[in-house]
Amino acid sequence: GGRLAPPALTNAERVAALLLEAKRFENEGDRKLARAALSEAEELDPQNPTVLEEEGELAAQQNNISLATEYWSRIVSLGPSAGAFYQRARNHLEEAARSEGTDSSETAFRHRAKTPLQLVGTERTSGNGGSPFGQELIFRFRIAADPRxxxxxxxxxYQFYAYDxxxxxxxxxxxxxxTVGxxxxxxxxxxxxxEVLRVTYRxxxxxxxxxxxxYVFRLFYSGLLQDQRADPPELLLRLPSSKGK
Known part of the structure; x- marks a missing residue:
C-alpha cells in the first residue's frame, strides 16, 4: 500500500524552519535570501519577537538604523511580556536615539502587518494662536486606507501623547x-x-x-493598532499600554 503523507507543518514549525533558513543564509553571507526568509516568517507570525529581533539585527548590520528601529519599536510595543526581547529592544532604541545621524521623524514605529489604515506622512508647524509666553504647535497626520x-x-x-x-x-x-480632529x-x-488628522498643542x-x-501618536482601527509615530523614538518606552480612545 501507499505511504501516508507527512502531516502538514504548523505555523510555529514553519516559522522555526524559516528562522533556521535565515540564519544559514546569513552565515553564508547571503543577506538578501536571509531577509526574504525572515519576511516570510513575519507574514506567518507578525508579533513573533524572535522574528522581529532577527529582522532588526539584519537591518542594523546593513546600517539601516531607521528600519531596525521600526522592528525594535514593535517588540517594545509588545510590552514586558516579551521578556528578554523587550529589554534588548529597549536598549537598542535608546542607543539608536543617541546615535548621531538618527532621523527621529523616520525611525518611528511603522506597523508592517496588513492593516486597513496606514500613516503616510507627518507634518509639524508652529501656530500663531498661542500667547506670547506660551507655545502652539500643529501636527498633521496623513492617513491612507487599503482600497479593498x-x-x-x-x-x-487614536492616541496622542505629548511630553514637555x-x-x-x-x-x-x-x-x-x-484638540484633535x-x-x-x-x-x-x-x-x-x-485624510488628514490634525492635532493642536497649546x-x-x-x-x-x-x-x-x-510626542507619540498611535492609530487604531477596530481596536487594533494600525500604525505609530514617535519623535524622538525613545518616547515609545514611556507609552502607557492601553487601547485606542
Whole structure:
C-alpha cells in the first residue's frame, strides 16, 4: 500500500524552519535570501519577537538604523511580556536615539502587518494662536486606507501623547490643551486619497523653561493598532499600554 503523507507543518514549525533558513543564509553571507526568509516568517507570525529581533539585527548590520528601529519599536510595543526581547529592544532604541545621524521623524514605529489604515506622512508647524509666553504647535497626520477595505469612521480611534521638557532636562507629560480632529468634516477614503488628522498643542501658561519635547501618536482601527509615530523614538518606552480612545 501507499505511504501516508507527512502531516502538514504548523505555523510555529514553519516559522522555526524559516528562522533556521535565515540564519544559514546569513552565515553564508547571503543577506538578501536571509531577509526574504525572515519576511516570510513575519507574514506567518507578525508579533513573533524572535522574528522581529532577527529582522532588526539584519537591518542594523546593513546600517539601516531607521528600519531596525521600526522592528525594535514593535517588540517594545509588545510590552514586558516579551521578556528578554523587550529589554534588548529597549536598549537598542535608546542607543539608536543617541546615535548621531538618527532621523527621529523616520525611525518611528511603522506597523508592517496588513492593516486597513496606514500613516503616510507627518507634518509639524508652529501656530500663531498661542500667547506670547506660551507655545502652539500643529501636527498633521496623513492617513491612507487599503482600497479593498470600506472604512467605518466609527471604528477609527487614536492616541496622542505629548511630553514637555522642564528644568534640568526632566521630561514630563504635558499639561497643554490638546484638540484633535479630521480636517475634512466628512472623511472618506478612496483610491489614492488620504485624510488628514490634525492635532493642536497649546501651552498657554508654561512654568519657567517648560517647552514641548516630543510626542507619540498611535492609530487604531477596530481596536487594533494600525500604525505609530514617535519623535524622538525613545518616547515609545514611556507609552502607557492601553487601547485606542
Amino acid at each position: 477595505t470600506k472604512i467605518s469612521l466609527g471604528q477609527i480611534s 521638557q522642564i528644568d534640568a532636562g526632566i521630561i514630563v507629560p504635558t499639561n497643554a490643551r490638546m 479630521f480636517e475634512s468634516a466628512f472623511p472618506r477614503w478612496g483610491a489614492n486619497h488620504v 501651552l498657554d501658561h508654561p512654568v519657567p523653561h517648560q517647552r514641548f519635547y516630543g
